[in-house]
Amino acid sequence: MQQVFTKAMARNIFLGGAVFFLAIYVALSVDTWRQIPVRDHASELSAAVRHGKYLVDSNNCIGCHTVNGEGAYYAPELGNVYTRRGPDFIKQWIKIQPTGVPGRRQMPHFDFSDAELNDLVAYLQWLSHIDTNHWPPNAEG
Amino acid sequence: MNFRSQLVAKPYFVAALALFLGQILFGLIAGFQYVDGTFLFPAIPFSVSRMVHTNLLIVWLLMAFMGAAYFIVPEEAQTELYSPRLALATFWVFLVAGALTILAYLLVPYSDLAAATGNAMLPTMGRGYLEQPLPTKVGIVLVALSLLFNISMTLFKGRRTSLNVILVGALWGLALLFLPAFYFPEDTVKASYGWWWVVHGWVEGDWELILSALLGFILIKMTGVDREIVEKWMYVIIAMTLISGIIGIGHHYYYIGAPEYWIWLGSVFSAIEPIPFIMLIVFSIRMLLKRRRENPNQAAMLWALGTPIVAFLGAGLWGAMITLAPVQYYAHGSNFTAAHGHLAFFGAYAMVSLAIISYAMPLLRGRVANGIAAQRWEMSGFWIMVISMLAIALALSGAGIVTAFSQRMGDHPLSFMDTQAQEQVFFWLRELAGVGFLAGLLAYLVSFFVPGEAGYDAAVKRALS
Ligand code: HEM
């Protein structure tokens, strides 16, 4: 075995395999990059949606929630919360936090203005329209 | 240990273990908040305890990898480290920056931290594992550059073994793969797509190279097996890692808005990702069977054998269970993912760090191996931590399965919060197992304070003095 399959051959498989599959990945990513704006309606990324996204990120919402399944598993999915609850519920919900119910998981109070709440909801609405190959399986997320 | 400059690895290892303890304490807080949602609220909301837990994990693993590099690269290159003083200064910079960041998480609301650190100018905050404010991220890059400069110069002036080239190359890869952390597009789908370059790129790509290099080094040193054989194995293993893992990243693209073809590509390629982990097991066992000498450091042997096995269970087995698109449809973003994340991170990267520490620390403390009593403590720690982590993974898997059935299937799915209430028993079990894990970690840490050296060498030393 020592002679038949040498270390140099193993190294070449490593380098060749890495370069080959990296090249394929880059090519696929270029195509994915072209398709994403269609699948997520990037043309609807208005100033309000962008600001809503900034609020979600800079308050670390995914420290408890998931967005399209990514984040933490402590609180409900946000990718489809707009479909599940609608805009008014969401705004009201954020305003009345925390519930303070003993033992129940608590969401912190975020001091958003009405304008900020509108932007946030605009972003959540935008999220709910992404073509995610039919995930989550139902509205519960 | 043959070179004085290797001593600089010691503070890195000590700090890694201290931060590991911190990680576990905050894991226990977050775990308890799962069963009592008002615990420590609003002083430490769950998002904060979780962020401290996961960020400490990353920081202590990086500490351990850096310590390993400063220990291994000179030894392999057969020359002193290029600049031990730079390595020591870098250590303090990293430790202080890390500590300040954790303190900021605990003391300042996240959005205020973002506002105070220029996040609006270049947004990078608010993504899993990459929550650090901009100055910390820049600091991480600078620390990495200092490490890379130091070990690359060492590599160039000394012997260039394949093992050393792989290790140094993989550390370059680690730093390069961190750079997408600065790219956070406003399009959420593109942002997710790029986030996985860091996360998947690290744990299922580059870090597996580091894992192989550390294990390979330990095995060469402990068994005396011919380096050519070890290095050939390493190349084959890391070849399989990248052949499966690069396109395997597609298993994160099924349900985030990326095109449908990733469902096929991701499933096929990620399904073969367990192969390099299986090969790691075969490799370690074969090298240990071929060993040409008995090493008195039995604890290090245990870690070296345990690492590939638990890594396979966590990454290979638990990962494979959720990697096929039809299964992930129900498991995605559930506590099943957390079960896999825990067992894989622990089995692969925590355990290999503890393995190299177990091998190197006695040498850094001027002995071939610890005494029997210390090794008993260490090996008890090994078993208690491994068994507790398996229990954590089982409990979280139970919770994930309930989510799949109650919340995601059927005509009358339960809401998220109602489903979580059903899973309460699993969260209690996880917390219980977590306390077990802490006990194991404490037993492990005790081993460092038990005096004594391995019998034979201690006897020789006494006779010579
Ligand atoms: C006492 C033991 C531990 C407890 C109680 C614990 C608890 C937790 C909790 C509650 C979370 C948040 C889950 C969520 O997002 O809902 C978490 C996340 C995480 N922990 Fe731990 N943990 C422990 C030990 C560890 C260890 C030893 C490791 C790795 C070496 C680890 C790695 C992680 C990772 C990677 C995540 C993020 C998982 C994901 O996003 O899927 N934890 N842990």
Ligand code: HEM
């Ligand atoms: C040591 C190597 C590995 C580590 C440390 C690791 C860790 C993780 C972590 C922490 C996550 C959760 C990320 C998040 O926060 O969202 C994750 C997700 C995932 N991992 Fe791994 N992983 C490893 C290897 C593997 C392998 C080999 C496979 C496949 C066979 C795999 C399959 C998956 C899948 C499918 C997900 C996504 C789960 C979901 O959709 O929620 N992993 N991994």
Ligand SMILES: [Fe+2]
């Ligand atoms: Fe992955």
